[in-house]
Amino acid sequence: MATTGLPRSTQVDVARVTESLEMITPLWSVWILMTLSTQPLRYAEIKPRLPWLNDGTLHPKLRKLSDAGLVERTEVTQGHVTYGLTGRGADLLPVLTVIAAWGEAHLEKPLVKNKETGKLEPLATVAPAQxxxxxxxxxxxxxxxxxxxxxxxxxxxxxxxxxxxxxxxxRLSNIYPQVDRLVSDGLVRKDGRAYELTANGHALAPVYRALSAWATGRPLADAGTHPLWGQAPEAKQGKSGPWLTTQPRVSAPATAVPAATISALSTQSPAAPATAWKGGDLFSHRMPARPIALPQAGGPRR
Known part of the structure; x- marks a missing residue:
């Protein structure tokens, strides 16, 4: 467990959440988990759903998700192997719903050209997986x-x-690039010599409550009682709204998400159990050739 100067109980909580993030943060992990959200699939059934991932990428990622206890490899008969979510992986789905809701509300949408006016306009919806x-x-x-x-x-x-x-x-100097990245991402602001959370940083409360509940095996309905993120923000929050980035957010697949899914995400109470994902919720009816790869750490953000 990483050592911090936070209280012991908070330090343990941070370590659990950080470990949980390490399981799902690697690129394309979420897309794989959601591909398996409806039912177990054979490798030959997974591959067409994620056509931009070649065998050299898909195989290792399935293995890592299996090692993390989120995906289970089952040999039904000789030569017939399926991949499906474990109970732990299935319990993660409503947590991903909460994370998607934060992204929909706070991440800047990519610009696309309106075919009728020729002007650049924000994309109406971004796939929840993105x-x-x-x-x-x-x-x-x-x-x-x-x-x-x-x-x-x-x-x-x-x-x-x-x-x-x-x-x-x-060393003290190591904190600056880390916190400066969070400042550029719009989650932290610098006021004189002090750093504090922005409105969007405080708004991460439902995300961290859900991750903490999942990491400790507690029901998501109990997440609102979190001792830290369940509290109302004390710091001044300033102007609310989507955070600004140093460059436009990397474009997501130019696809539509069912209106029912967007409605469920936007009306969901952060402390209540999240709406279960349904097949196709994270993907359009038309599979994109390949979503644009995102940087995993450092550098400008969307």
Whole structure:
């Protein structure tokens, strides 16, 4: 477990959530999990659903998800092998719904050209799987979650205090690139010499509550009682709304998501059990040739 200067109970919670993020943050993991969300499939059935992943990528990712206990490989008969979600993997689905809801509400949508006017306009909807992976790209890097939790716990903090709380085993200089990335991502802001969560950083509360509940095996309905992220924000939040990035968000597949799915995501109560995914919720009726690959850590964000 990574050492932090946070209280022991919070430190254990952070470690569990960080470990959970490590399981699902690698690129395309969410797409694979959602492909298996309806029923177990043979490899030959998975591959057409994820045509942009070659064998050299899909096989190792299935193996890693199996090692993480999220996917189960079952040999039905000789030569007939299926891949399906384990009970633990199935329990993760409503957590992914919460993450997708945050992405839909707070991530900047890519611009597409309106065929009638010729003007660039925000894409109407982004596939939930893309919103999930884009969100994980922000909070998944190694030190992102400890820093965000330290700021939630302590409020506005200097770099020195933040380093002592979130990265005590590192030199002070190591905190700057980590927190500056969160500033550029719009989750943290710098006010003079102090750092604090932005409105969008505070809005991660449902995401971290859900991840904490899943990591400890608790029902998602109990997530609202989280001792840290269940509290109302004390720091000033400033202007709310989608965060701005240093460059436009990487375009998601230009596909439509069923209206019922968008409605369920937008009206869902963060503390209540999430709506179960249905087949096709994360993908359009027409499979894209290949979604644009996203950077896994560092660099400008969407």
């Amino acid at each position: 919103n999930i992976e884009d969100t994980l790209a922000l909070i998944g890097p190694r030190h992102a979650t400890p820093i965000l939790w330290a700021l939630k716990d302590r409020g506005a903090s200097s770099a020195k205090a933040l380093s002592a709380a979130a990265m005590p085993s590192y």
